[in-house]
Amino acid sequence: MSTLAAPVETALGPILELRGIHAGYHGIEVVSGVDLSVLPGEIYALVGPNGAGKSTTVAVAACLHAPTAGDVLLGGRVVNGARPQDLCHLGVCLVPEGRSVFPNLSVHENLWLATHAGVALDEIESRAYGRFPVLGTRRAQLAGTLSGGEQQMLALARAVAVNPAVLLVDELSMGLAPVIIAELYGFIREIASAGVTVVLVEQFARTVLGLADRAAVMSNGKIVGAGRPDEVEGVLEAAYLGAL
Amino acid sequence: MDTFLTYTVFGLSTAAIYAVAASGLVLTYTTSGIFNFAHGAIGMFAAFVYWQLRFQWGWPTPVALVVVLFVLAPLFGAILEVGIMRGLEKASEAVRVVVAVAVLSGLVGLALWIWPPNTARPFSGFYPGSKIHIAGAAVTAHQLISMGCAIAVAIGLALILRRTRAGADMRAVVDNRALLVVFGGRPDRVAALSWAIGASLAALAGILIAPALQLSVLPLTLLVVNAYAAAIIGRLSRLPATFVGALIIGLAEAYGVGYLSSRGGFFGGIRPAIPVLILFVALLALPHARLRGQLSRRSLDWFPSPSMSRAVASAGALVVAALVLGPHLGPANLFTANRALALGIVALSLVPLVGYAGQVALCQMSFAGIGALAMANTAPGGSPLGLVAAFVVAAVAGAIVALPALRLRGIYLALATAAFAVALDRWVFIQDAIRLFGRKIPLFGIYSVNVARPRIGGVSFGSNRAQLVLLAMVFALFALLVVAIRRSAYGRMLLAMRESPAACATLGLRLTVTKLSVFALSAGMAGVGGALLGGVHTAVAADTFSFFQTLPVLLLAVVGGIGTVNGAFLGAVLLGLFQAVARIFPSTNNVINVLPGLAGVGLARNPGGLASDLHMAVAGLRAGRPRRRPAESAEVPVEWIGIDRAITPADVAALDAALGMSSAR
Ligand SMILES: Nc1ncnc2c1ncn2[C@@H]1O[C@H](COP(=O)(O)OP(=O)(O)OP(=O)(O)O)[C@@H](O)[C@H]1O
Numbered sequence: 001m002s003t004l005a006a007p008v009e010t011a012l013g014p015i016l017e018l019r020g021i022h023a024g025y026h027g028i029e030v031v032s033g034v035d036l037s038v039l040p041g042e043i044y045a046l047v048g049p050n051g052a053g054k055s056t057t058v059a060v061a062a063c064l065h066a067p068t069a070g071d072v073l074l075g076g077r078v079v080n081g082a083r084p085q086d087l088c089h090l091g092v093c094l095v096p097e098g099r100s101v102f103p104n105l106s107v108h109e110n111l112w113l114a115t116h117a118g119v120a121l122d123e124i125e126s127r128a129y130g131r132f133p134v135l136g137t138r139r140a141q142l143a144g145t146l147s148g149g150e151q152q153m154l155a156l157a158r159a160v161a162v163n164p165a166v167l168l169v170d171e172l173s174m175g176l177a178p179v180i181i182a183e184l185y186g187f188i189r190e191i192a193s194a195g196v197t198v199v200l201v202e203q204f205a206r207t208v209l210g211l212a213d214r215a216a217v218m219s220n221g222k223i224v225g226a227g228r229p230d231e232v233e234g235v236l237e238a239a240y241l242g243a244l
Numbered sequence: 245m246d247t248f249l250t251y252t253v254f255g256l257s258t259a260a261i262y263a264v265a266a267s268g269l270v271l272t273y274t275t276s277g278i279f280n281f282a283h284g285a286i287g288m289f290a291a292f293v294y295w296q297l298r299f300q301w302g303w304p305t306p307v308a309l310v311v312v313l314f315v316l317a318p319l320f321g322a323i324l325e326v327g328i329m330r331g332l333e334k335a336s337e338a339v340r341v342v343v344a345v346a347v348l349s350g351l352v353g354l355a356l357w358i359w360p361p362n363t364a365r366p367f368s369g370f371y372p373g374s375k376i377h378i379a380g381a382a383v384t385a386h387q388l389i390s391m392g393c394a395i396a397v398a399i400g401l402a403l404i405l406r407r408t409r410a411g412a413d414m415r416a417v418v419d420n421r422a423l424l425v426v427f428g429g430r431p432d433r434v435a436a437l438s439w440a441i442g443a444s445l446a447a448l449a450g451i452l453i454a455p456a457l458q459l460s461v462l463p464l465t466l467l468v469v470n471a472y473a474a475a476i477i478g479r480l481s482r483l484p485a486t487f488v489g490a491l492i493i494g495l496a497e498a499y500g501v502g503y504l505s506s507r508g509g510f511f512g513g514i515r516p517a518i519p520v521l522i523l524f525v526a527l528l529a530l531p532h533a534r535l536r537g538q539l540s541r542r543s544l545d546w547f548p549s550p551s552m553s554r555a556v557a558s559a560g561a562l563v564v565a566a567l568v569l570g571p572h573l574g575p576a577n578l579f580t581a582n583r584a585l586a587l588g589i590v591a592l593s594l595v596p597l598v599g600y601a602g603q604v605a606l607c608q609m610s611f612a613g614i615g616a617l618a619m620a621n622t623a624p625g626g627s628p629l630g631l632v633a634a635f636v637v638a639a640v641a642g643a644i645v646a647l648p649a650l651r652l653r654g655i656y657l658a659l660a661t662a663a664f665a666v667a668l669d670r671w672v673f674i675q676d677a678i679r680l681f682g683r684k685i686p687l688f689g690i691y692s693v694n695v696a697r698p699r700i701g702g703v704s705f706g707s708n709r710a711q712l713v714l715l716a717m718v719f720a721l722f723a724l725l726v727v728a729i730r731r732s733a734y735g736r737m738l739l740a741m742r743e744s745p746a747a748c749a750t751l752g753l754r755l756t757v758t759k760l761s762v763f764a765l766s767a768g769m770a771g772v773g774g775a776l777l778g779g780v781h782t783a784v785a786a787d788t789f790s791f792f793q794t795l796p797v798l799l800l801a802v803v804g805g806i807g808t809v810n811g812a813f814l815g816a817v818l819l820g821l822f823q824a825v826a827r828i829f830p831s832t833n834n835v836i837n838v839l840p841g842l843a844g845v846g847l848a849r850n851p852g853g854l855a856s857d858l859h860m861a862v863a864g865l866r867a868g869r870p871r872r873r874p875a876e877s878a879e880v881p882v883e884w885i886g887i888d889r890a891i892t893p894a895d896v897a898a899l900d901a902a903l904g905m906s907s908a909r
C-alpha cells in the first residue's frame with residue numbers, strides 16, 4: 001500500500017503530464033491552462049466543484065477530447081492527437097463519468113469488448129470474476145439491469161483487467177452507497193499498490209483525499225491548489241465557495 | 245382456396261426479399277446513424293452487375309453471385325461509408341438526407357448510362373421452370389430460394405450479432421458509441437463493416453427481385469424502397485420486428501394483386517401503392533420517443549439575410565436580363581432557359597422549407613404536378629386565375645401532407661414525403677380522373693395534359709421569349725417573398741425550428757401553425773412553378789412530376805445553397821447549363837445524369853453550398869486574401885518522439901520496459 005505522502009521523484013519523472021492545457025466546447029473555453037504531473041504508482045486525486053472542468057481534463061488526458069493548446073505527455077513523450085484506441089493500447093485506461101458499461105450487452109459481452117485493449121478474454125474474465133465474484137454469477141445478465149454498484153464494479157473490473165499503466169476514473173463514487181464506495185476505494189488501493197498509477201476525479205473531496213497520495217483542486221478551469229492532501233485542504237473550501 | 249394459397253406463396257417470397265433488404269437497412273442505420281436512401285439503388289445496381297456477369301458474359305451462377313454479393317457489393321458499401329458518409333458526422337440531418345439521396349441519384353444516372361434503357365435484358369430466376377407443389381399451390385424454385393435466403397440472413401445476422409466480437413461491437417456502438425472508443429474499439433470500422441454487410445444484403449434483395457419484373461432501373465430502385473416500410477415497422481432498430489413488417493407488406497401486396505386489381509375504379513389502381521401507403525401509415529403510427537434523429541446538431545449551413553433594397557435590385561436585374569437576353573437566344577436555348585427557370589421556381593420553393601426550416605421533403609415535384617393539373621383544369625385559356633388556383637390547390641395539398649407529418653422530422657419526414665410522392669406516381673396521377681366533392685377532375689392518365697401559357701391582363705405570354713420574361717418575373721417575385729420571410733419574425737421562427745425543435749416545442753401551437761404554413765407556402769410556390777413548367781412544355785405527362793424528378797431539383801438547389809435565394813437561382817442555372825451541354829453534345833447526356841448526384845455528394849464537404857463558396861471567395865478577394873471558415877477542430881498528428889508510424893506491440897513493450905511498469909504486455 002502506498003503510504004508516502006509525496007512519492008520520491010523517480011529518475012523517469014512523471015508518467016502522465018499535462019502542460020498548459022486549454023480546452024473547450026464550441027469555442028467556449030472550460031479548461032484554461034492546466035498543468036498536472038502524475039508520478040508512477042501514485043494515487044492522484046483531482047477534485048473540484050461542478051463544472052470545474054475535471055471531466056474535460058481527463059478526457060484530454062485520454063486523448064478523447066482535443067485540446068486547443070498545450071501538450072499531453074505520457075512517459076515523457078508528447079501524445080497529443082494520438083487516437084484514443086492507441087492510448088488504450090499503451091495502457092492509459094479511462095473509466096468515464098456515469099455508468100460506463102454497455103447496458104444492452106451482457107456482463108460477459110462487456111468484458112469481451114475489453115479485449116480491444118489487447119488482452120485475451122479468458123484472462124480478463126478470470127481477473128474480473130476473481131476480484132468481484134458477484135459479476136461471475138451475473139455473467140449472462142444485461143449490464144443495464146445490474147445495480148449501480150455492480151455496474152461500477154464491472155466498469156472498474158473491465159478497466160483493470162486489461163493491465164493499465166495509468167487508470168483514469170471519473171466520479172467513481174457518484175450515486176453509490178458509502179459501503180460500496182469503501183469497497184471500491186479498497187480495490188483502487190489494491191491496484192495502486194500493484195504499481196498502477198491511478199487518477200481519481202471526484203466532486204466530493206473529503207473521502208478521496210484520505211485515499212490519495214497527492215491531489216489537485218480545480219475550479220473554473222484552473223488548478224487552484226496542488227500538493228499533499230493536507231496541503232490542499234486549505235484551498236478546498238475557497239474553491240467550493242468560489243464556485244457558488 | 246388454391247388461388248389464396250398461390251397468393252400467399254407469392255406474398256411470402258416477396259416478403260422474404262423485403263426482409264433481406266430491410267435488415268440491411270436497419271443494420272446500417274443503427275450502427276452509423278445515417279439512413280441509407282441509396283439502399284434500393286444499390287440493390288438495383290447490383291442486379292444489373294449480376295445480369296452483366298451472369299447473362300451477358302455467361303459466368304457460372306455461383307461465381308457471379310460470389311463476386312457480386314461477397315466482393316463488389318461489400319466493397320462498395322464500405323467505400324461509401326468511409327468515403328462519403330463518415331464525413332457527415334457533424335452535418336445537419338438535412339444535409340445527411342440530401343447526401344444519401346445524391347448517392348441514389350448518382351447510382352440511377354450511372355446505371356442508365358452503362359445499361360441504356362429500352363433494351364430487352366432477359367433475367368431469369370434461379371432454376372427457371374422448376375417448381376414443387378405444396379398443398380395444391382405451385383412454388384417455384386426461385387420463390388423457395390428467396391424464402392431460404394431470408395431465413396439464412398436472419399440466422400446469419402443473429403450469429404454475427406450474438407456470437408462474434410464484431411457483432412458485439414455493432415451492438416455496443418448502438419448502445420454508446422463514445423464508450424466503445426474508451427474500450428479501445430473502433431466505431432468507424434464497425435460502421436464500415438455494417439455498411440459492407442448492408443450493401444451485400446441490398447444486392448441479394450436486388451438479384452432476388454429482379455426476375456419478378458423486367459430488369460429496369462427505376463422500378464427496381466423503387467421496389468426495394470418497399471422494404472423501407474418493413475424497416476420502419478421494425479422502428480429502424482429491431483430485426484425481428486423488421487421481418488414481421490416485411491411479412492405484412494409482402495402479403496398485403498400479394499393479396500392486393502389477387503383481390504383488388506380485378507375491381508375497377510379509383511381504388512382498383514391502389515395496388516402498386518400499397519407498400520408506400522403502409523410506409524406512410526407506419527411512419528405516422530411510430531411512437532414519439534422511438535424516433536431517433538431528434539438531436540439538435542449544430543448545423544454548418546449558411547443563412548445570410550440580404551437587405552431588402554439589394555434583393556429588389558437583384559430581382560429587377562433578373563427581369564431586365566430576361567428582357568435583354570430573350571431576343572438573342574435561339575429556340576432551343578430559350579426552351580432550356582425557360583425550363584430551368586420554371587424548375588428554379590420549384591427549387592426556390594425549397595428554400596423556406598428545406599433551407600430555413602430544415603424540413604427535407606421529397607415530394608416537391610408532386611406539388612408542381614398538382615399545380616400543373618390545377619392550371620390545366622381551371623384555366624384552359626391561360627387566365628392568370630389558373631396560376632392562383634395552382635398556388636392554392638398545391639398549398640392545400642401541402643398542408644394536407646404536412647398535417648399528419650407534423651411530428652416527423654429528418655429522415656422520417658423525408659420518407660413520408662417520398663411515400664406520398666410515390667403513391668401519387670403509382671396510383672393517383674396515372675388515373676384518368678378523380679371524383680372530388682361530386683365533381684370529376686381529370687388527372688394526367690397515361691397520356692399528357694395540355695397546359696395553357698398564361699395571358700395576363702390582355703398580354704399574352706404565348707411566345708417562348710415572353711415566357712422567359714414571365715418566368716423571370718415570377719421567380720423575382722417569389723425571391724422577394726422569400727427574402728422578406730428571411731428578414732421577418734416568421735423567418736427567425738423557421739430557423740429556430742431547424743436549430744432546436746425541442747426549444748420550439750415549448751412554443752406549442754405556434755410551432756404547428758408555423759410548420760403547416762411553411763409547408764403550404766412552399767407547396768404553393770412549387771405549384772405555380774409546375775403550372776408554368778407545364779406551359780413551357782405546353783403538354784406534360786405524369787412522369788414530368790414523378791418522385792425521381794424531384795431529386796435533381798432538390799440536389800441542385802442544395803448544391804447551389806439551399807439557405808439562400810441565390811442558391812436556388814444557381815441551382816436553376818446549373819440545371820439549365822447541364823441541359824444545354826447535353827443538347828449540344830448528346831454524348832455527354834449520361835454524364836449529366838450523374839452530375840447532380842456527384843455534386844450532392846460534394847456537399848459532404850461544404851454543406852453551405854456553392855452560394856456560400858462564392859460569397860467566401862468574393863469576400864476573400866475584397867479582403868485581399870482567401871477567407872476560409874474555421875475548421876471545427878484541428879487534426880493534430882501523432883507525435884511519438886522518434887516514432888512516426890503506427891504503434892506496434894513492440895513499441896508498447898519498449899515503453900513499458902522503459903517506464904518499469906508492472907504490466908506484463
Ligand atoms: N459536450 C459538451 N458540450 C458543451 N459543453 C460541455 C460539454 N461537456 C462539458 N461541457 C461544459 O464544460 C464545463 C466543464 O464541464 P466538465 O464536465 O469538464 O466539468 P466537471 O468538473 O467534470 O463537472 P462535474 O463535477 O459536474 O462532472 C461545464 O460548464 C460544462 O457545461
Ligand SMILES: [Mg+2]
Nearest residue numbers: 054055056097
Ligand atoms: Mg465531471
